[in-house]
Amino acid sequence: MTTVIVVVVALVAVMGVYVSWRAGRLDRLHARLETARAALDAALVRRSSVAMEFASSGLLDPATSLLLAGAAHDARSASEARELPESDLTRALRAAVGQPGFLATLTGREDAAELLTELEGAAHQVFLARKFYNDAVAATRSARRRWLVRLFHLAGGAALPEFFEIDDSLVAPGQGGHGADMPRLTS
Amino acid sequence: MKIGLVCPYSWDVPGGVQEHIRGLAEALLELGHQVSVISPADDDTPLPDYVVPAGRAVPVPYNGAVARMAFGFLSASRVRRWVRDGGFDVLHVHEPTAPSLSLLACWVADGPIVATFHTANPRSRILHAAQPILQPALEKISGRIAVSEAARTTLVEHLGGDAVLIPNGIAVRRFEKADPLPGWPGPGGALGFVGRIDEPRKGLQVMMRAFEILGAQRPGVRLLIAGPGDAEEALEGLPAGLLPRIVLLGQVSEEDKIRVYHSVDVFCAPNTGGESFGYVLAEAMAASAPIVASDLEAFRRVLRAGAAGELFEPGSAAGLAAAAGRLLDQPALRVSLSAAAAAAVRAYDWPVVARDVLAVYAAVVPGAGHVAVAR
Numbered sequence: 001m002t003t004v005i006v007v008v009v010a011l012v013a014v015m016g017v018y019v020s021w022r023a024g025r026l027d028r029l030h031a032r033l034e035t036a037r038a039a040l041d042a043a044l045v046r047r048s049s050v051a052m053e054f055a056s057s058g059l060l061d062p063a064t065s066l067l068l069a070g071a072a073h074d075a076r077s078a079s080e081a082r083e084l085p086e087s088d089l090t091r092a093l094r095a096a097v098g099q100p101g102f103l104a105t106l107t108g109r110e111d112a113a114e115l116l117t118e119l120e121g122a123a124h125q126v127f128l129a130r131k132f133y134n135d136a137v138a139a140t141r142s143a144r145r146r147w148l149v150r151l152f153h154l155a156g157g158a159a160l161p162e163f164f165e166i167d168d169s170l171v172a173p174g175q176g177g178h179g180a181d182m183p184r185l186t187s
Numbered sequence: 188m189k190i191g192l193v194c195p196y197s198w199d200v201p202g203g204v205q206e207h208i209r210g211l212a213e214a215l216l217e218l219g220h221q222v223s224v225i226s227p228a229d230d231d232t233p234l235p236d237y238v239v240p241a242g243r244a245v246p247v248p249y250n251g252a253v254a255r256m257a258f259g260f261l262s263a264s265r266v267r268r269w270v271r272d273g274g275f276d277v278l279h280v281h282e283p284t285a286p287s288l289s290l291l292a293c294w295v296a297d298g299p300i301v302a303t304f305h306t307a308n309p310r311s312r313i314l315h316a317a318q319p320i321l322q323p324a325l326e327k328i329s330g331r332i333a334v335s336e337a338a339r340t341t342l343v344e345h346l347g348g349d350a351v352l353i354p355n356g357i358a359v360r361r362f363e364k365a366d367p368l369p370g371w372p373g374p375g376g377a378l379g380f381v382g383r384i385d386e387p388r389k390g391l392q393v394m395m396r397a398f399e400i401l402g403a404q405r406p407g408v409r410l411l412i413a414g415p416g417d418a419e420e421a422l423e424g425l426p427a428g429l430l431p432r433i434v435l436l437g438q439v440s441e442e443d444k445i446r447v448y449h450s451v452d453v454f455c456a457p458n459t460g461g462e463s464f465g466y467v468l469a470e471a472m473a474a475s476a477p478i479v480a481s482d483l484e485a486f487r488r489v490l491r492a493g494a495a496g497e498l499f500e501p502g503s504a505a506g507l508a509a510a511a512g513r514l515l516d517q518p519a520l521r522v523s524l525s526a527a528a529a530a531a532v533r534a535y536d537w538p539v540v541a542r543d544v545l546a547v548y549a550a551v552v553p554g555a556g557h558v559a560v561a562r
Contacts, residue, residue, distance in 0.1 A: 025323055028297070032329050035299075035555045042553065121546070128351060128550040132330050135348045139326055142347070 022146075023154045029140045033161055036133040040164060043129040044086060047122040048072040051093060054119060059112050064096050087167040093123070094170055123170045130164055137161045188548065190215060191275035191558060193266075194226035195287035197244035197255035198234060203355075203466045204281055204305050207334070210356050212237055214541035225269045225288060227257035241265045241288055249285055256287045267295045267560055275558040277301060277548045283328070284314055284321055284346070293324035298558035299551045301330040301544075304350060307337030307485070308461065314345035321346065329551040332544070335485050351547065354489075355466065356540030359532055362445055362473035368411075371450035375407015376515045379451030379476070381444060381467050382458075384435070385416035390457030390481065395425060396504035397457070401512060402429045408515065413439045413447045448474035452521065453514045456480035459502050465489060472496070472532035477521040479510045495531040496524060 054060065055069035071085070071092035078085040096102070097119075106112040144155050194208045205226075212222045222237050227244035234240060241262050244255035266288055270278070279301045280289035293300060302325075308314070314321075331350035333339035339350050371377055378398065382389035391412070398410050412421075415438040422430060439447065448454060454476035456468045465486055471478055472489070478496030480486045490496040497514065499506030514521050533539070 025326060029326055032327070035551070035553075036329060038554045039550055043550070124546055125550060128330070128547055131349055131351055132550055135331065136329065138348055143326070 019148065019152055019154075022148055023152075026140075026143055026149060026154050029136070029143055030155075030158060033133075033136040033140050036129070036136040040126075040129040040133045043122070043125040044082070045076065047119075047126050048076045048089060050115070050119050050122045051089060052076075054096075054115055057111065057115060059106060059109060059115070060096065064099070067092050068096055083164065083166050090123075090167045090169070093119070097170060120170065123168065127168050130166065130168060134163050134165075137163050188545075188552075189221045189274060189276045190223075190548070191270070191273050191278045192222060192224040193278070193280040193289045193292045194224055195254075195256055195280075195282045195285050195289045196227065197257075198226040198228040198238060198240075199232045200244075200255050202254075206466055207303075207305070207355055208281060209235075210358050210537045211541060211544060213358070214356065214537040215545075217538070218541060218545070223269070223273055223275075225266060225292075227255065227262075227288060239269055241269075247286070254285070256285065258286050258288070258291065262288060263291045263295065266291045270296045270558060271560045273558070277552050278558045279303070279544075279548075280328075282306065283324060284317070290321070290324055293327055295560055296558055297327070297561040299330075299548075299555040300328045300558070301332065301547055301551060302328045303332040303334060303353075304338050304342045305334050307335060307341050314341070318346060329555065330547045332547060336488065337484055353540060353543045353547070354535055355469065356537035357466070357469045357473055357532060357535045359473045359536045362448065362470055363475070363529075365442070365445040365449045365474070367450040368443070368446050371411060372452045373407070373409060375409060376405065377451045377453075378408065378410045378511055379447055379454045379471075380410070380412045380414070380457070381447060381454075381471070382414045383416050384412065384414050384418070384421045388459050388461040389414070390459045390502075391416075391421055393457040393459065393481075393502055393504050393507060394455055395421070397455075397507035397511065398433070399425065399429065400504065400508035401515075402426075402432060404512070405515070408432065409434065411447060411451055412436065413444055444470075445474060448476045451476065453511045454478050455507060455511060456486065457501075457507055458483060458486070468496075469532055469535055472528035475525045475529040477514055477524045478528055479507060479514060489531070489535075491527070491531050495527040 051068050051072040055065045055072065071089040074085040075089040106116065140161050143149060144160065149155060192208055192212055194205060196202055196204055198205060208224060212224050215222050216237065224238045225241050226238055227242065228234060228240040229243050230240055241257050242265060244257045246253050246255050277299045278292060278296050280292050281303045282305050283289040283293050283302045325346060331348065332353050333342055333350040334355050336352060339352055342350055380391065380394050384391045401408055409432045411434050413436045418435045422433065448471050454471040456465060456478065458481050460483065468480055468486060468489055472495065478490065480490060480496050480498055481501040482498040483501055487498060490498065497510040499510045
């Protein structure tokens with residue numbers, strides 16, 4: 001009898017340790033997700049402010065400036081459903097930098113090179129942050145599908161994270177670019 | 188920024204991953220960051236001052252080759268101490284799917300972790316079977332980097348998730364200038380091969396069969412081979428008349444390897460597979476060598492689809508002989524390929540690549556706290 005009790009108690013203890021280990025893992029995943037989300041938000045904010053700076057720099061023609069400023073403003077003021085305005089900002093930027101002779105016009109202009117590098121860096125950071133965020137979302141979603149996690153409600157009341165899908169490339173697909181897989185404007 | 192790099196393979200044994208970590212560490216140091224590398228190494232091995240030894244490495248079969256790695260409780264405790272004392276802003280592990288220090292580092296550390304995946308192995312049963320064991324460690328990685336499209340595909344197929352592509356870097360400056368070895372390339376034309384001669388995937392057998400074809404056609408052509416392995420086995424079955432025209436250097440020093448690239452008219456990379464980037468190829472490009480290479484996906488990308496080097500069907504000795512013969516016959520083609528190779532390799536220069544890696548750090552570090560020992 002006592003052996004049975006000992007075995008049962010031991011099993012329960014092992015089970016408890018295992019469940020708490022799994023809970024710890026899920027916790028860490030949620031923390032990683034939160035950090036990735038914050039990084040993505042920061043990258044998006046930085047990109048829209050660089051776009052705004054570009055619009056007000058006087059380097060561009062008034063029509064392009066207006067287009068960029070409008071898209072940057074919309075992206076920054078969106079609270080829910082940010083994917084659409086952020087994609088629109090990407091398209092506006094692409095239209096601006098993709099116009100024929102854009103890079104040639106800016107060469108030699110003071111501040112232009114610096115702003116362009118800044119813009120490219122900001123866009124690249126959005127690309128990276130989004131990739132890592134979506135990676136964290138995928139890992140969290142797959143962990144939360146596990147029966148153990150569902151059975152013991154290890155996720156608590158946390159909402160199931162959603163992927164963040166936007167168009168984020170400054171260069172139209174298939175054109176130019178090497179280095180990291182984010183196509184580059186410059187060399 | 189304080190950066191901790193984890194090297195899975197023995198520091199004192201030449202290899203692509205070790206070379207990658209050395210180049211990255213030195214470029215990051217040059218950019219003003221603090222860098223510490225932990226690596227398997229014997230305690231009496233002379234090491235650069237940024238490398239911390241984690242103990243003797245044991246040769247183990249992994250991914251179809253023999254690698255020297257450190258693992259087990261002793262290594263784990265050294266890694267734990269290194270993480271605790273390091274105070275790193277970011278931990279960057281390499282090849283965390285190997286049974287190695289990198290996997291141990293993922294286990295013992297918490298905080299922002301970046302991982303680089305080097306291996307391309309589409310048929311890896313190990314990875315698939317080991318997925319449940321690897322998962323808890325891999326879950327901690329906030330930013331994943333793959334060195335090639337093939338490595339990324341392997342990662343996505345076996346482990347899920349995604350990775351950003353940052354190609355290998357190369358310290359171009361080190362390779363640009365060197366004197367040819369005495370007597371090379373010589374008037375009859377010279378072919379070159381660098382790599383393990385007993386590792387079938389490096390393709391020495393293809394090289395030898397191609398040289399049989401070329402040697403019969405051209406009485407003066409010679410073959411220069413640098414790389415460790417059993418020489419007798421490599422020369423087996425070749426016509427005796429050809430042997431005096433093949434020079435096997437065995438394992439050579441780094442300086443001599445660079446001189447080998449400068450000693451040949453055509454550099455051959457007849458690899459049959461398993462390459463995710465091709466260090467040797469990029470080194471030859473940095474040395475402005477005219478190149479003939481297998482049409483592997485990774486090589487095709489590095490060589491700009493053939494613009495920076497001739498491609499031939501992998502495994503085809505006749506293809507290699509034809510392409511190498513074409514280059515031997517056309518000095519002008521060699522000159523233009525050599526210039527194209529030197530230009531294409533600029534995209535892989537370490538200072539350029541290190542900035543891409545820093546952008547990955549910048550994406551995972553803010554708000555994630557410091558790297559610490561896991562509770």
